[in-house]
Amino acid sequence: MQKSNATLLAALLLTLAACSEPDSGAAGKGAAAIPVTTALVQPVDWVDTIEAVGTTKARESVTLTAKITETVRKVNFTDGQRVDAGDVLVELTSGQQVAALAEAQATYKDAERLMNRNDDLVRQGTVSKQVADTARATHDSAQARVALLRAQLADRVVTAPFSGVLGLRQVSVGALVTPGTVITTLDDIDTIKLDFSLPERYLAALGPGLQLTATSIAFPGREFSGKVLSVDSRVDPMTRSVVVRAELPNADHALRPGMLMTVHVLRPERRVLAVPEIAIEQIGPDSFVYRVKDDDTVERVKVTLGARQFGKVEIVDGIDADARIVVDGTVKVREGSKITDAGKPKDASS
Structure with a gap:
C-alpha cells in the first residue's frame, strides 16, 4: 500500500512539473534580447602566404686553398676581414722562381734585340731569311718561358677572387702547405x-x-x-x-x-570576404555564422571557409557582402534568438 502511494505521488509530481514548464516558442518570443556584438561583412584586401x-x-662562396707544395712566407689578412677582389691574402716562398724569372726576362730581351737586328739585316740582304727565322723562334721561346715563370709565381700568391668577408685563418707563417690545404673561406x-x-x-x-x-x-x-x-x-x-x-x-x-x-x-x-574566427561556430565538419535579420533576430547560416591568418578567416560561400553577423556572443544565441547590439556595429574585417 505504501509502495502504491509513493508511485502515485511521484507521477503527480512529474505531471505538475510538466505543466509548469513554459512553452519554448512562447518564451523565445517574449524573452529579453541577448546582448551581443555584431559586425558588417565587407570585402577586404587579402594576401595569402605560403x-x-x-x-x-x-x-658567392669559396674555400681558398693552396695550389702547390710550398712554405708560407707571409699572411696578409686577419679573421673576418673585409677584402676586395684581387687583394693578396697569402704569399708563399718564391725566391728561386723570382731569380729564374729575372734570368728569363734578360734572355728574352737579348733574344728580342737579336731578332730585330736580323730583321733589319734581312731587309738589307745581308743575312738569309733562315737566320732571321731562327732568331724569331729563339725570341718566342724566351717569351713563353717568361710567361711560364710568371704563372708559377702567381701560384705562389693567393688572392681574393671577389670582394667579401674572410673566415677564420687556417695557416701560419712558416707552415708547409700542399695542394688542397685550406687557407680560409671567402663569402660575399x-x-x-x-x-x-x-x-x-x-x-x-x-x-x-x-x-x-x-x-x-x-x-x-x-x-x-x-x-x-x-x-x-x-x-x-x-x-x-x-x-x-x-x-x-x-x-x-x-x-x-x-x-x-x-x-x-x-x-x-x-579581394575576399573575411570575418573574425570567433564569429564561426563549428559543429563537426560544418561551419556556421549567425546572421542578423531585419527584425533583430538571428538565423544560423552554413558557410564555406577558406584561408586563415591573423585571427581572420575567409568566407568562400554562404553569406554576401554587407550581411550583419554576430561576432562576440555566439555561444549565447540560438536560431531565432532576439539580440541587441552591445556596441556600435563595425566592419567584420577590422
Whole structure:
C-alpha cells in the first residue's frame, strides 16, 4: 500500500512539473534580447602566404686553398676581414722562381734585340731569311718561358677572387702547405641567397619576383624582406617538392650562410570576404555564422571557409557582402534568438 502511494505521488509530481514548464516558442518570443556584438561583412584586401623553412647561402662562396707544395712566407689578412677582389691574402716562398724569372726576362730581351737586328739585316740582304727565322723562334721561346715563370709565381700568391668577408685563418707563417690545404673561406654576404622547398601543388603559383619575408630565432621580432629569384627546373620525385631560391638584402651582414629561417611567400593580393574566427561556430565538419535579420533576430547560416591568418578567416560561400553577423556572443544565441547590439556595429574585417 505504501509502495502504491509513493508511485502515485511521484507521477503527480512529474505531471505538475510538466505543466509548469513554459512553452519554448512562447518564451523565445517574449524573452529579453541577448546582448551581443555584431559586425558588417565587407570585402577586404587579402594576401595569402605560403610558409616554409629555408637555409641561407652566400651570394658567392669559396674555400681558398693552396695550389702547390710550398712554405708560407707571409699572411696578409686577419679573421673576418673585409677584402676586395684581387687583394693578396697569402704569399708563399718564391725566391728561386723570382731569380729564374729575372734570368728569363734578360734572355728574352737579348733574344728580342737579336731578332730585330736580323730583321733589319734581312731587309738589307745581308743575312738569309733562315737566320732571321731562327732568331724569331729563339725570341718566342724566351717569351713563353717568361710567361711560364710568371704563372708559377702567381701560384705562389693567393688572392681574393671577389670582394667579401674572410673566415677564420687556417695557416701560419712558416707552415708547409700542399695542394688542397685550406687557407680560409671567402663569402660575399652583401646579398644572401635563401633556398627552401615547397610541395609541387604550389608550383603554378610560384615565379620570380614574388615578395617574401623571413625570420630567424637569432633576431626575434625582426623580419627580412626579399623576393623569389628562381624556381628549380625539376621536382624531386621522392618528396614531390621543388626548391625555390630567393635573395635577401643583407647590408648590415646580420645574416650568415647556413642559418635556418622561417619563410612566408606572399602571393598576389586579392579581394575576399573575411570575418573574425570567433564569429564561426563549428559543429563537426560544418561551419556556421549567425546572421542578423531585419527584425533583430538571428538565423544560423552554413558557410564555406577558406584561408586563415591573423585571427581572420575567409568566407568562400554562404553569406554576401554587407550581411550583419554576430561576432562576440555566439555561444549565447540560438536560431531565432532576439539580440541587441552591445556596441556600435563595425566592419567584420577590422
